[in-house]
Amino acid sequence: MTGKYAVPLRRLYIRLLLAVSIPLILVSTTLLPMLHVHMETRIDSLHAEAKAVLKVGQEALTRDINESLNYALAIAEMPALRRYLDAQHASLLTEPHYSLSELAQLSNFLDTLISHYPRYTKLVLIDNQGYEVLRAPQSAETGPRVAANQHAKTDYFIEASKLLPRDLYISPPGHNLQYELFGDDVIPVVNVSTPIFSATGERQGVVLLSLNWNYLTTALYQSMRLDQRADAVLVDAQGRWLLNSATTLTLGAVNFGGSFASLAPRYWQAMQQRNEGNATVDNHLLRFQTEDIRTQSYRSLAGNIFSEPSHYPWKLGVVLPQPSWRTLLDEETIVLWFLLLTYAVAVAFGIFWAISGQRQRQLRQAAQRHAIEVSDLYENAPCGYHSLDKNGRVVKMNRTELNWLGYSADEVIDRIDYRELITPETRHQFDQAFENVLQHQKGSAECSLRTRSGEQRHVMIQASAYHRNERFVHSRATVFDLTERKQLEEKLRAQAMTDPLTGVFNRRYLQSQATIEMARARRHNQPIALITIDIDHFKQINDDYGHDAGDEVLKNFTRVVAELLRQEDLLCRVGGEEFAILLPNTTLTQATQVAERIRQTVALNAVNITEASLEKTLWLTASLGVTALLNNEKSLKAALKRADIGLYQAKEGGRNRVIVNSSL
Numbered sequence: 001m002t003g004k005y006a007v008p009l010r011r012l013y014i015r016l017l018l019a020v021s022i023p024l025i026l027v028s029t030t031l032l033p034m035l036h037v038h039m040e041t042r043i044d045s046l047h048a049e050a051k052a053v054l055k056v057g058q059e060a061l062t063r064d065i066n067e068s069l070n071y072a073l074a075i076a077e078m079p080a081l082r083r084y085l086d087a088q089h090a091s092l093l094t095e096p097h098y099s100l101s102e103l104a105q106l107s108n109f110l111d112t113l114i115s116h117y118p119r120y121t122k123l124v125l126i127d128n129q130g131y132e133v134l135r136a137p138q139s140a141e142t143g144p145r146v147a148a149n150q151h152a153k154t155d156y157f158i159e160a161s162k163l164l165p166r167d168l169y170i171s172p173p174g175h176n177l178q179y180e181l182f183g184d185d186v187i188p189v190v191n192v193s194t195p196i197f198s199a200t201g202e203r204q205g206v207v208l209l210s211l212n213w214n215y216l217t218t219a220l221y222q223s224m225r226l227d228q229r230a231d232a233v234l235v236d237a238q239g240r241w242l243l244n245s246a247t248t249l250t251l252g253a254v255n256f257g258g259s260f261a262s263l264a265p266r267y268w269q270a271m272q273q274r275n276e277g278n279a280t281v282d283n284h285l286l287r288f289q290t291e292d293i294r295t296q297s298y299r300s301l302a303g304n305i306f307s308e309p310s311h312y313p314w315k316l317g318v319v320l321p322q323p324s325w326r327t328l329l330d331e332e333t334i335v336l337w338f339l340l341l342t343y344a345v346a347v348a349f350g351i352f353w354a355i356s357g358q359r360q361r362q363l364r365q366a367a368q369r370h371a372i373e374v375s376d377l378y379e380n381a382p383c384g385y386h387s388l389d390k391n392g393r394v395v396k397m398n399r400t401e402l403n404w405l406g407y408s409a410d411e412v413i414d415r416i417d418y419r420e421l422i423t424p425e426t427r428h429q430f431d432q433a434f435e436n437v438l439q440h441q442k443g444s445a446e447c448s449l450r451t452r453s454g455e456q457r458h459v460m461i462q463a464s465a466y467h468r469n470e471r472f473v474h475s476r477a478t479v480f481d482l483t484e485r486k487q488l489e490e491k492l493r494a495q496a497m498t499d500p501l502t503g504v505f506n507r508r509y510l511q512s513q514a515t516i517e518m519a520r521a522r523r524h525n526q527p528i529a530l531i532t533i534d535i536d537h538f539k540q541i542n543d544d545y546g547h548d549a550g551d552e553v554l555k556n557f558t559r560v561v562a563e564l565l566r567q568e569d570l571l572c573r574v575g576g577e578e579f580a581i582l583l584p585n586t587t588l589t590q591a592t593q594v595a596e597r598i599r600q601t602v603a604l605n606a607v608n609i610t611e612a613s614l615e616k617t618l619w620l621t622a623s624l625g626v627t628a629l630l631n632n633e634k635s636l637k638a639a640l641k642r643a644d645i646g647l648y649q650a651k652e653g654g655r656n657r658v659i660v661n662s663s664l
């Protein structure tokens, strides 16, 4: 990557980073609080759900146990049972009062009663000595039966034997001896026992009612209507699991009687700290409360309920998964899609912004470069540019023209009228052209500009009008500097008209100028004369002193003659050492006088030359012919001929003389 592109690319990367991160941040800061509120609402509803589920469970447990206890009490208070026990008691003393058929009836009745309620596994009638008197169902022969006289050692018998009427003893669920085999499954049971008293208040024995704990806890599950995500918890005071053996999602595999405290210590710890409340454990909400079946809410018709104190109170709870962002998005896919779409749109917008920004930047830079180039072209063009408002005031001028004029932009723009820069001689042309431009035409003029230093620049101005909404805004002019060309032309023209050795005009110029002067003389009816001059013996000078000396003599001669003439007189070199003078507004007499003065002055002026490093002085003479131009003459030819005849005669006459030839 070259350095040229490194910076723009880095800038693009930064813009892309911003374009992605800023929308993400903006969308997040907008959406996340909404989602947070949504989440809190779900958590609140989860709390409400947990509370409701727990209440239902607690009511179901209370109701089922309550019914079971009342059932035990009802059986204990059955008159038939009492009578039977009375009969049993009497028979031990004397003879039985209770017939065998009555016993069979009672047994069948209890059998039917227990068989129809799967909540109970057995009913056992025990006498005061701990002997089993009656059992229902009679077919419950499965599992290790407590020996007939062994009830005396059981907690339910011992504890119930101490109780008052209507008091109940409830064994903790699932103690070894209380296990009963029920089909192929070992099921936990709770033994409920209550004393039986005769009508006279004598203690007659104990009724044992074993509750199918599985049945009760299954009913608890069902009443709580827990789905697969949720778990019910019922543990005793030591943290032993009191529900069915089960595998739960939250708590793992747990068996009835297993140690919940060691299986789920964090839950157990949370439950130990308070009697009831909520706790969040491992992203799950645990709601729990204490349950004690010995309390009034359970005992209903019973007097007091006794049990193993170390087992109480129980803790009943429900565990529900806390809603997480993941579950929220899993469950509410529309929210997920909305989020993804919002982020995607935001990021797409950001990327579009970054790329279009980059593109705009490149276009802006290109436009700037272009503007600089155009400006550079405008300012430094080889020609001048300017714009004028409708009054001729300068509103714009490029550097080239400013440099020509010697002004700064501040001194010109909006300050001066362009006409001020134009010489009075050429202002008319400019005004004409500018008027054309104002009339929506093109205008051009060749003018002279006066620069700050007083020099003149000859220029060609070509202008047109700039309109906006068909209204004149300003003129746009291109200015070409013709000064150099003009100077060159003049130089060439001068060279074409001038003799290079002496600097005086040549024959061609004499002829062209003579035509003008002759016309003017005619117009003004003025005389005009011509003198021709030839240096005498000039060849001898060349021969004696060399060609350079001859040139020097020619220049000297010209200088001397020119000084004797008026400004309007035209001295020309028409041949090697031949000269002619056109004298406007001069009569023949005056011309003759001029010629004579020339002859005398030349003759009196010595010429110093250097030959072989030695200074030499030469004396010259010249012969002159004079004539007057005639009014009707159109060219100089005839006059030259006349003057030459005069000159020839002067030579012939001995040289150094003036001969006037006025004849035709």
Ligand SMILES: Nc1nc2c(ncn2[C@@H]2O[C@H](COP(=O)(O)OP(=O)(O)OP(=O)(O)O)[C@@H](O)[C@H]2O)c(=O)[nH]1
Binding pocket: 501, 534, 535, 536, 537, 538, 539, 540, 542, 546, 547, 548, 549, 550, 551, 554, 575, 576, 577, 651, 655
């Ligand atoms: N040094 C120099 N000599 C020139 C130039 N033009 C012409 N001559 C010379 O001028 C001489 C003219 O000589 P002639 O025409 O014979 O006449 P002359 O010697 O002046 O004699 P007369 O006119 O009869 O008095 C020639 O030798 C030319 O070579 C010039 O530009 N420079």
